[in-house]
Amino acid sequence: xxxxxxxxxxxxxxNASGGVKAPxxxxxxxxxxxxxxxxxxxxxxxxxxxxxxxxxxxAEVSRAQAAAARPSTPRVPDQAAIAQAVAARIPxxxxxxxxxxxxxxxxxxxxxxxxxxxxxxxxxxxxxxxxRRRDALEKESLADAFLRGGVDxxxxxxxxxxxxxxxxxxxxxxxxxxxxxxxxxxxxxLCPCCGSTSSASVVTVTGQTPGARYLHCSLCSTAWNxxxxxxxxxxxxxxxxxxxxEGDSGLARAETCDECRTYAKVFYExxxxxxxxxxxxLATLGLDMMVGEAGWSxxxxxxxxxxx
Ligand SMILES: [Zn+2]
Ligand SMILES: [Zn+2]
Numbered sequence: 001x002x003x004x005x006x007x008x009x010x011x012x013x014x015n016a017s018g019g020v021k022a023p024x025x026x027x028x029x030x031x032x033x034x035x036x037x038x039x040x041x042x043x044x045x046x047x048x049x050x051x052x053x054x055x056x057x058x059a060e061v062s063r064a065q066a067a068a069a070r071p072s073t074p075r076v077p078d079q080a081a082i083a084q085a086v087a088a089r090i091p092x093x094x095x096x097x098x099x100x101x102x103x104x105x106x107x108x109x110x111x112x113x114x115x116x117x118x119x120x121x122x123x124x125x126x127x128x129x130x131x132r133r134r135d136a137l138e139k140e141s142l143a144d145a146f147l148r149g150g151v152d153x154x155x156x157x158x159x160x161x162x163x164x165x166x167x168x169x170x171x172x173x174x175x176x177x178x179x180x181x182x183x184x185x186x187x188x189x190l191c192p193c194c195g196s197t198s199s200a201s202v203v204t205v206t207g208q209t210p211g212a213r214y215l216h217c218s219l220c221s222t223a224w225n226x227x228x229x230x231x232x233x234x235x236x237x238x239x240x241x242x243x244x245x246e247g248d249s250g251l252a253r254a255e256t257c258d259e260c261r262t263y264a265k266v267f268y269e270x271x272x273x274x275x276x277x278x279x280x281x282l283a284t285l286g287l288d289m290m291v292g293e294a295g296w297s298x299x300x301x302x303x304x305x306x307x308x
Pocket of ligand 1 (some may be wrong): 191192193194195196217218219220221222
C-alpha cells in the first residue's frame, strides 16, 4: 500500500489542440458492446489471476448477459415523462420507481439459457434451476426486492441472476434515452438515468476531454462525468488520498476520504487502454480488501457481489 499519495488537483479541461472543452456530462451505453467487452476483459484478466476460477465464472455471466442484450428491445419510455423527470432532476428510468416492461423476463430466460453451467460448480446450476421454477409474479417480487435493497439472504443465490438480467434490461433502456436532453442529478454520486450508485470510475485518455473522470453506473451502464479529486460520497477534497498495491502498474487506485471514511476505485486508462470499469473492478478485489482492512468502506456495494 502506498500511503499518503495525494490525488491530482482539479479537473483537466483543455485538449491537445489547445481548445478548451467541457467533458461530455453523460455517455449512454452501447448494449451491443457493454457485456461482450466486459466478458472479453474478464477472460483476459482471469488468466493466471489468484481468483482465476471466479473471474472465469463472471466472464461467462457477462457472456450470457451479452446474449440476453441482443433480442427484445424494451418499450421506449414516454418522451414527455422523460422531459418532466429531467426538469425535476429525477432519474428518468429510476431503478426503484420505473414500471418495468415484462420483456426483462425474456432477457432473463435468454441469460439462463445461454449460461454454460457445465464449466462451473453445481451451485450455479442449482440456483438457475430454482429460479426457473419460480413464476412471473415471484420473479417480479425478487426484482423489486433487489432494486429496493431488501433481498432476503435465503434468496441471494437466485437474486444474483435477477440482478444480472436487470443490468441487461436497464442498459438496453438507458440506450434509448435522448442523451442531449439528460442532465446530471444534484447528487453527483448517483446515475443521471436510473439513480443507482456507480461501480468504479475511469479517468480517460481518449475522447474529447482526456483526463476526465467518469463514474460507471452499476445498473444501467451509463457513464457520467464527476470532477476529479472530489470525494464521490461527501464532496470533500481536503483529505483525499490515492492508495494502490505496492509495485503494481498504477492502473487501479482507491481514492480514500478521511472526512467520510469511504473510498471509491479509480482506473487510469493511460496505464491500460483495455481497462473496463466492470471487469477491472472485479479483478481488483484485493485492493478493496486492503483498503477495507485499513478502515475505509466502499462508496457503494457491488450489485452482483451483494447477493452473489
Ligand atoms: Zn444507471
Ligand atoms: Zn468523503
